[in-house]
Amino acid sequence: MFPQYDVIVVGAGHAGCEAAAAAANMGSKVMLVTMNMNTIAQMSCNPAMGGVAKGQIVREIDALGGYSGIISDKSMIQFRMLNKSKGPAMWSPRTQNDRMRFAEEWRIALEQTPNVDFWQEMVSGLVIKDKRVIGVRTSMGLEIMGKSVVLTNGTFLNGLIHIGEKRFGGGRTGEKAATGITEQLVGLGFESGRMKTGTPPRVDGRSLNWNVMEEQPGDEIPGKFSFTDTMPLKNQRPCHITYTNSDVHDILKTGFEKSPMFTGRIKGLGPRYCPSIEDKINRFAERDRHQIFVEPEGWNTVEIYVNGFSTSLPEDVQYKAITKIPGFEHVKMFRPGYAIEYDYFPPTQLQPTLETKLIDNLYFAGQINGTTGYEEAASQGLMAGINAHNKVHEKDSFVLGRSESYIGVLIDDLINKGTDEPYRMFTSRAEFRILLRQDNADIRLTEIGHKLGLASQTRLDNVNQKISDTKKLIEQLNQIKVKPEEINSKLQDINSAIIREKTPLINFLRRPELDVQQVISFHSEALELTKNTPIEILEQASILIKYETYIEKEKNLADQMGNLDNKKIPGDFNYRNIPALSAEAKEKLSNIMPSNLGQASRISGVNPADISVLMVYMAR
Structure with missing residues (x-):
C-alpha cells in the first residue's frame, strides 16, 4: 500500500511541519503522519510567533530555508519589535497571528511541496530491526516502512487533561492522546518522564469592554520575519492590556483545594517562566495584581486569547474570577483553561543531530525533548529533518554551534544539560548574543542553508x-x-x-x-x-x-570555544579508565558520550580540571 520512504515524520505540529518540509526540499521522499489532517500546524496555545529570543530563532529558521518565518508573515495581524529601548542583542521580533490562516498557510505550503505524502492516523509504535528503526506501525495495524523516523509528538504521548477535579485523556482539548510509543521506547531502554503545560480560557470579544483596557498597538512601521519578499502589514489589529486584582485572586483561591496542581494529581513540572494564574498568586502573594494580555485570534473571529490567565482550576471558579477583571465584567466564555500532562524523553539520550543514541535513524524533535514553545519546536524539527535526510543519503551530519545560532544554543543545552522542566529559550542562555542578533540571522546562516539545498x-x-x-x-x-x-x-x-x-x-x-x-x-x-x-x-x-x-571581543571568545569543539573525542572512548577524572565527570561523560571537548566542557558536573585531564589523554 505504501512505498518505502526516506523520512517518516510522526506529528504535524510546528516541529513535524518543519522536519517534513526540510527533508522533502532536500530531496527525500517524506511521509507525514498525523492524527488529524485538519489540525496541521495548529497553534495550540497563544496565536503568536517570536518574542524575546524566540524571534531570533524564527529568523534563523527562515535564513536556513525553513518555512516558519514565511508562514508567520503571511498570517500575521500585528508586528512588534520588542526591547527596542535596549541594545540590538535584545531586539526581538514578535507577530500576533491569525490562528486559522497560520494553519491554512502551513498546509498549503506542505501540499505544494512535491516530495511530501500524508497519512491520517495515530502511530502506535515503531518497527525496529537490529537497533535500527525501519518504519512505523499505525493503530489500524498498518506498517509504513522508512529509512528514518522523526518523532514530533508534542503533548500527545499519554496526554492527560486536567480541569479542577476532572481529568481525561487527550493531547489537546477535543483530541485523543497517543498511546503505545512511550511504552515501546521504555521497553527498548529509553528513560521517560512527565511534564505539564497549560492554556487559558478563550472568550467572546463581543462581550468585553475594550474602553477600560490599555490598547497595545503594533509598530508604526511594521517589520516581518522572513528575509524573502513576503509583504509587510498595511493594517494591524491591536492587542489590549488589563490586570487582575484582589477580588480575582480571592475567588481563584476558593478553588485551590480542587486544583490538580496543588493536590498533587499533576506530577509533571510546568514551565517556570509561564506559570498558571493560580501558581502566580500563590508564589507571588505580595503582588496585588498581574498583567493580562488580551489577544485577538485572527482577522475575522471574535475569539480572544486571555494571555496570562492560564489555569486548571474548576471551570466555575475560572468564570467567576475572570468576570472580576476590568473589561471582563460581562464576559462570555467559549472554553475553559486546562492543564495537560504528557510524556517526554530527557534529551541527554540524543546525539547533537537529535538522533537517539539507542536506536539508529530515530530522531526526536519538539516537546518530546522537554521544550516548550512553537519556535523551539520548529527549530528542532528543521534540524532533525535535515539530519534524517543527510543520514539516509550518506551525507555528513549537520550541527550548529553555540556561537553560530540560538538553535545551536538550544540543542547544545538540551543534549548536554538535559531538562526536568519545560525548556524555554532566553537571550540570557546565549553567551554570544551580540553575535546572534535577529538582524544578522541571514548573514550568519543563509550560506549554510544554500549549501544544504534549502536556501535559493x-x-x-x-x-x-x-x-x-x-x-x-x-x-x-x-x-x-x-x-x-x-x-x-x-x-x-x-x-x-x-x-x-x-x-x-x-x-x-x-x-x-x-x-x-x-x-x-x-x-x-x-x-x-x-x-x-x-x-x-x-x-x-x-x-x-x-x-x-x-x-570583536565575542568573536575572539567564540574562536577560543571553537578550538575545543574541533578537538574530537572517539565514539568508543572509555572515561572510566582515566583515574584522574572526578567520579561525577566519569558518570556524566560516560552517559552523554560527547563528540568533542567543547561539548564535554558544557556538561553539568564536568569541571575545567576534568577537561584539562581529557586534553592530556587526547594529546596522547
Whole structure:
C-alpha cells in the first residue's frame, strides 16, 4: 500500500511541519503522519510567533530555508519589535497571528511541496530491526516502512487533561492522546518522564469592554520575519492590556483545594517562566495584581486569547474570577483553561543531530525533548529533518554551534544539560548574543542553508548584496568629516558632547545617545548619500559601528570555544579508565558520550580540571 520512504515524520505540529518540509526540499521522499489532517500546524496555545529570543530563532529558521518565518508573515495581524529601548542583542521580533490562516498557510505550503505524502492516523509504535528503526506501525495495524523516523509528538504521548477535579485523556482539548510509543521506547531502554503545560480560557470579544483596557498597538512601521519578499502589514489589529486584582485572586483561591496542581494529581513540572494564574498568586502573594494580555485570534473571529490567565482550576471558579477583571465584567466564555500532562524523553539520550543514541535513524524533535514553545519546536524539527535526510543519503551530519545560532544554543543545552522542566529559550542562555542578533540571522546562516539545498541562490545573492551595501555605507560615512561649527549647536540641543576639531561622521554613531537617523541628519552629504538606502542597511551599519568592540571581543571568545569543539573525542572512548577524572565527570561523560571537548566542557558536573585531564589523554 505504501512505498518505502526516506523520512517518516510522526506529528504535524510546528516541529513535524518543519522536519517534513526540510527533508522533502532536500530531496527525500517524506511521509507525514498525523492524527488529524485538519489540525496541521495548529497553534495550540497563544496565536503568536517570536518574542524575546524566540524571534531570533524564527529568523534563523527562515535564513536556513525553513518555512516558519514565511508562514508567520503571511498570517500575521500585528508586528512588534520588542526591547527596542535596549541594545540590538535584545531586539526581538514578535507577530500576533491569525490562528486559522497560520494553519491554512502551513498546509498549503506542505501540499505544494512535491516530495511530501500524508497519512491520517495515530502511530502506535515503531518497527525496529537490529537497533535500527525501519518504519512505523499505525493503530489500524498498518506498517509504513522508512529509512528514518522523526518523532514530533508534542503533548500527545499519554496526554492527560486536567480541569479542577476532572481529568481525561487527550493531547489537546477535543483530541485523543497517543498511546503505545512511550511504552515501546521504555521497553527498548529509553528513560521517560512527565511534564505539564497549560492554556487559558478563550472568550467572546463581543462581550468585553475594550474602553477600560490599555490598547497595545503594533509598530508604526511594521517589520516581518522572513528575509524573502513576503509583504509587510498595511493594517494591524491591536492587542489590549488589563490586570487582575484582589477580588480575582480571592475567588481563584476558593478553588485551590480542587486544583490538580496543588493536590498533587499533576506530577509533571510546568514551565517556570509561564506559570498558571493560580501558581502566580500563590508564589507571588505580595503582588496585588498581574498583567493580562488580551489577544485577538485572527482577522475575522471574535475569539480572544486571555494571555496570562492560564489555569486548571474548576471551570466555575475560572468564570467567576475572570468576570472580576476590568473589561471582563460581562464576559462570555467559549472554553475553559486546562492543564495537560504528557510524556517526554530527557534529551541527554540524543546525539547533537537529535538522533537517539539507542536506536539508529530515530530522531526526536519538539516537546518530546522537554521544550516548550512553537519556535523551539520548529527549530528542532528543521534540524532533525535535515539530519534524517543527510543520514539516509550518506551525507555528513549537520550541527550548529553555540556561537553560530540560538538553535545551536538550544540543542547544545538540551543534549548536554538535559531538562526536568519545560525548556524555554532566553537571550540570557546565549553567551554570544551580540553575535546572534535577529538582524544578522541571514548573514550568519543563509550560506549554510544554500549549501544544504534549502536556501535559493537568489536569497544568497541578496545576503551578499546586503553585506556589500553595508560595508560601502560604513566606508562612505567614514570619509565624511564635519567641522565643529557645523554640528556643535545640534549636539548641544540633544545634550551630546561638542567637538573641537574636524571629526569623521562615523564617530558619532559610536555615541550611545545617538541613532543612525540623527547622525545622518547632521550632514547634507550623508542625507543625500542615504536617501534611498533601506532601513535594514542603515541599522546594520549602525550596529556594526556602535558595537564594534563588543562584537570583536565575542568573536575572539567564540574562536577560543571553537578550538575545543574541533578537538574530537572517539565514539568508543572509555572515561572510566582515566583515574584522574572526578567520579561525577566519569558518570556524566560516560552517559552523554560527547563528540568533542567543547561539548564535554558544557556538561553539568564536568569541571575545567576534568577537561584539562581529557586534553592530556587526547594529546596522547
